[in-house]
Amino acid sequence: MKTVLSTLNAKYIHTSLSIRYLKAYAAPDYEVELAEYTIKDPAMNIVTDLHTKKPDILGFSCYIWNIEETIKIIKMMKKINPSLVIVLGGPEVTYDTREWMESISEVDFIIIGEGEQSFKQLLDELNGERNFSAVSGIAYRENGTVHIKPQRNKIDLKELPSPFRFEEDLSHLAKRVTYIETSRGCPFSCQFCLSSIEVGVRYFDREKVKDDIRFLMNNGAKIIKFVDRTFNISRSYAMEMFQFLIDEHKPGTVFQFEITADIMRPEVIQFLNDNAPKGLFRFEIGVQSTNDATNELVMRKQNFNKLTRTVTMVKEGQKIDQHLDLIAGLPEEDYHSFKKTFNDVFALRPEELQLGFLKMLRGTGLRLRAEDHGYVYMDHSPYEILRNNVLSFEDMIKIKQVEDVLEKYWNDHRMDETIEYLVSNVFDSPFEFFQQFGTFWDEKGWTRIGHQLEDLYKHLYDFLNNSKSDDIEIVSGFMKYDYLRNQKYKPRKPWWTDALSKQERSEIYRSILDNPLLLGEEFASKKFTEKDLFKHTVIESLPFNINHYLKTGKIIEENSFILVHYDSIQTKTIVYYGLTKDINSKVS
Structure with a gap:
């Protein structure tokens, strides 16, 4: 039976690590074809392309960002070919599995959790005796009844074959992000995160990982992103990998990590400051909230003083860009508390500050106890909250107004000196600037249209004029300075007279x-x-x-x-x- 594994990525530059693990594990017994698309691709185009591949078994990797579009594809494919076997897997369908099976009649099987062994066993039965009760970690139908077989033992990660050696992937490595994992699981119990459900951390074989990284670099990979939930949970392991990447990196390659900043020792940071080439590493740090009571409610251990020490030392080293994350809508964090969180973190001046909104993911403790904090959230993915007992929907709208201008005016670094002057000298706090500008931006309807660089300067100038800022002449001087120094070519017509x-x-x-x-x-x-x-x-x-x-x-x-x-x-x-x-x- 011909098998095709597919997924809808959020962007073209993304790649799916999960379906490559399934393909590698199924080989050499089964030849699996991969077919990746994006959520922006028209559904009919995807269906047409999949149909030309003539699969007998069609699997999809499902996440909150693609489940709605994936369901559309499934329903169309099943109408075209009712005998097609549809298999779903991934974090979005691993929880509430019976509900998914009952609500989408077109789905024949769901792989629950870690899928390599279960998918291989399912292929064995689909191509053999079809005794699906012998397969662990799946949901299936029999005589109209849904059966769920729990997973048995976790797979030995050291035995997994490499997902990076497929010939058809090599020509794309330089143009797309390559995801790699050196461990699975997380030592922490943050109740808004799926990683908190799996107890303990398991590691892949270090030498195999290093061989994969060498292979990827030798074949042109430019951005390699580690998906480990806490890359630095083991200091000795992190140091070994940092040293390896420093010693063997290729010029132009960038490695991205999710790190837990408050457990990072100063000597590790000093080692990186002394030895890492500038731009080789990029850190993603989930701060989420600086409200201790909020962190305690979601079982999140965080020492913000130590986190600040880490971020500051890394920034002073000028070798590693840092991307810090916040989540609006966590328990008992009202509008004013979130404003403090924002200002606390912005004070660290990260290269990027990502403002996200709480999503009540299936299977998480926070979703199971949503009533405790009065959560009202979307019924469909991404299950984003609409309000809770301390944060109204109007408050959520105001915080969302911050998001767009924060991305355009801080994270894109179009006018660093201008923004620094505004948040330090003109407005009461960074949050006040982004909030007031974001509200003005929204009222003007600029959220719904695209913008040229000159437009962004004109919009800021209009906002400052409207707010009757006493510093408008000084700020316009900074804007001219930022505009001119950030151009690659002599501008034909600047935004000012x-x-x-x-x-x-x-x-x-x-x-x-x-x-x-x-x-x-x-x-x-x-x-x-x-x-x-x-x-x-x-x-x-x-x-x-x-x-x-x-x-x-x-x-x-x-x-x-x-x-x-x-x-x-x-x-x-x-x-x-x-x-x-x-x-x-x-x-x-």
């Missing part, structure tokens, strides 16, 4: 050319002509002393200028700073 006339620019250019060392030896060595300056540079006036600010963080309101050279040959941008009066320049 030029403050300098062509004659004024010409006079400044000539004064610079008369004494080019004022802007440093690198600038003087280029031997620009006035024509070169007009063609390849932008000069702009700022309402404050930019040199003084960059050195001290303090504002002196006196005009200064920046000259920005866009090197079209090397595709790089060089910013020269100087005062129009007493030019005391430096090169950045």
Whole structure:
């Protein structure tokens, strides 16, 4: 019987590790074909492609982000071919399995939990005696009745074959994220997370993992993301892997990890600061909440002081970008408590701050005890909460308004100096800035449309004008500075009205050319002509002393200028700073 395993990824760049493990484990007895799509692909296109493969057995890996679209595909496939055997697996259908079997009559089997052995046993029976009661870890139908066979022993991870050696995957490695796991399970019991259900942590064979990583790098993989729930739970193991990756990495490869920051020892961070190449590692850290009472209610152990120490040490090392996560809607965290959580974490200035909303995942303790905290949540995936006993739906809307502008104006790093000045000097707190701007953004209807870079600057300027900020001139100076220094090519038409006339620019250019060392030896060595300056540079006036600010963080309101050279040959941008009066320049 021809077997096809499929899934709908959230984005094209994502890959499914689960179906590759199933394929590898089923070989060589069974040849399994993989078929990956995205949730954005039209359902009819997916059905058409799957039908051309002519499967007898069709399996889908199911998650909260793809279950709704997957059900549509299943129903269509079964109508086209009623004899097709449909198998589901994955975390979304592992819990409430009987409910899934009863509500989707088109599904013939569900693999419960860890699927490698169960799926192989199911293929044995489908191609043999069809005695499904002999298969552990599945749900199946017999004479109209749903039967559920629990899993037996956990699989020995050290015996699992590699899921990375398929010829058809090699050409895609450089263009997509490769997921890898070195362990399964989690030592913690956070009640909103599925990982809390599996007790204990099991490890794969270290040398096999290293061989897989070498293979992936040698075949062009650029982004390798470890899906271990807590990569650094074993300090010795983490140190061994960090050392291996430092020693054997290929230029351009990035490794991403989920780490628990408050258990990371300072000596480990110092080792990374001293030895890791810049950009090789990226850390994802789930903070979720800084409210101790909230963390206790979800059985989450967290020492925020130690977490702060870790994040600060890593940031000071300037080697590793950090992505910190928050969850709005946890038990007993009301709007004001969440505002404090946001400000606590934003104070760490992570490279990315991800604002998420609590999802009541099937099987989790929090979902089972939802009534204890008055949770009302979506009936369908992703089961996001609508309100609870301390957070109204109106509060949720306000926090959601923060999410869009946070992503565009902080996480994308389009205007770092501008945002830093706003949250530190203009608004009462970072949350107040993002909240007020997010509300303005939503009222303008900008959430529903796309935006060019210039639009983002204009929208911020409109917001500040509307809020009647006393610092509008200073902030607009920072916006010009951020805009010009972050361009790769000389912009044709900046978002603002030029403050300098062509004659004024010409006079400044000539004064610079008369004494080019004022802007440093690198600038003087280029031997620009006035024509070169007009063609390849932008000069702009700022309402404050930019040199003084960059050195001290303090504002002196006196005009200064920046000259920005866009090197079209090397595709790089060089910013020269100087005062129009007493030019005391430096090169950045």
